[in-house]
Amino acid sequence: MTTLRVGTAVPEASARRKAGLPRGALHLLLIAGAIFMSYPLLWMISSSLKPESEIFSSTSLIPSQFKFSNYIDGWTALGVPFTGFYLNSLILCVAAVLGNIFSCSLAAYAFARLRFPLRGLLFALMLGTIMLPFQATIVPQYIMFKSLGWVGTFLPVVVPKFLAVDTFFVFLMVQFIRNLPSELDDSAKIDGCGPYRLYFHVILPLTVPALATTAVFTFLWTWNDFFSQLLYLGRSVQGYTVPVALSTFVDSSSQSSWGQMMAMSFLSLLPILGFFTVFQRLLMDGISTTGLK
Incomplete structure (x- = not known):
């Protein structure tokens, strides 16, 4: 009975590990895609808080000076x-x-x-x-x-x-x-x-x-x-x-x-x-x- 349990458990665990690797990679790919797709929105929000001269001259998403007067x-x-x-x-x-x-x-x-x-x-x-x-x-x-x-x-x-x-x-x-x-x-x-x-x-x-x-x-x-x-x-x-x-x-x-x-x-x-x-x-x-x- 012990041999049967071990013999059946190992393939199941191995199958779960094999199935988990592609799923984890898929999640990482989806996260990377979400970040890539949301970049234009983040850039727009960042630009709305930047001075006029800094919008196209700086690639950073963090403004050097927050300009809330734009709103x-x-x-x-x-x-x-x-x-x-x-x-x-x-x-x-x-x-x-x-x-x-x-x-x-x-x-x-x-x-x-x-x-x-x-x-x-x-x-x-x-x-x-x-x-x-x-x-x-x-x-x-x-x-x-x-x-x-x-x-x-x-x-x-x-x-x-x-x-x-x-x-x-x-x-x-x-x-x-x-x-x-x-x-x-x-x-x-x-x-x-x-x-x-x-x-x-x-x-x-x-x-x-x-x-x-x-x-x-x-x-x-x-x-x-x-x-x-x-x-x-x-x-x-x-x-x-x-x-x-x-x-x-x-x-x-x-x-x-x-x-x-x-x-x-x-x-x-x-x-x-x-x-x-x-x-x-x-x-x-x-x-x-x-x-x-």
Whole structure:
């Protein structure tokens, strides 16, 4: 009996040691990669605390002299407190998130559960729009919004979100809804639920992970969007969002304000980090379960 225990224990211990070596090396590799990937963020934080002359002349991440005035001066550098730019971006992001959650989930529910003529063709055409570059439609869209009198307002950025124009999120939710048991629909129909009650009371509560994924990515993409906001929101400083306001630090007053721009860039990341942290678990659930059979 003793011989058997020794004979079985040694191979198991040896197998654990062999399995532990690659795992330890993998962890070291991941740590090194994390440090490498986080270096630009660390450099930005360090530059936001450096004097203007030291940002590009020194490679050290530790400033020789901490200049906290970059945050104070940068907050009012454009003549308008940065609070207004934050508020504009938050209004756009909240409206875009609500629009995408409602419209994309409703369109996905129709494609995944309802039966109507040309459903397959319409779904294929919708997926085909993913291959259409944004630059191919920007001119006719601008002409249309200009004729409607929407240029210079939030409407060109917000209204399309309520029309399910983000095909990626529609496809993501279609895949998620298709994985829900169809018996739930049959039970709800027996209880007298119509299509709308089925959507609001059965399908929508079960798609929370997919909705969270849509909300997080919509928030990130809208917050970081520069081109559309620069094109449609007009030239007034009061209408600037955070990305548009950051771009003005480079040539504001005909001089570069790198320290202030780095300080405001770091502050602009805080809402993104906070939003991602709050919805991280639901985001991971939505990504990991979408498309599974």
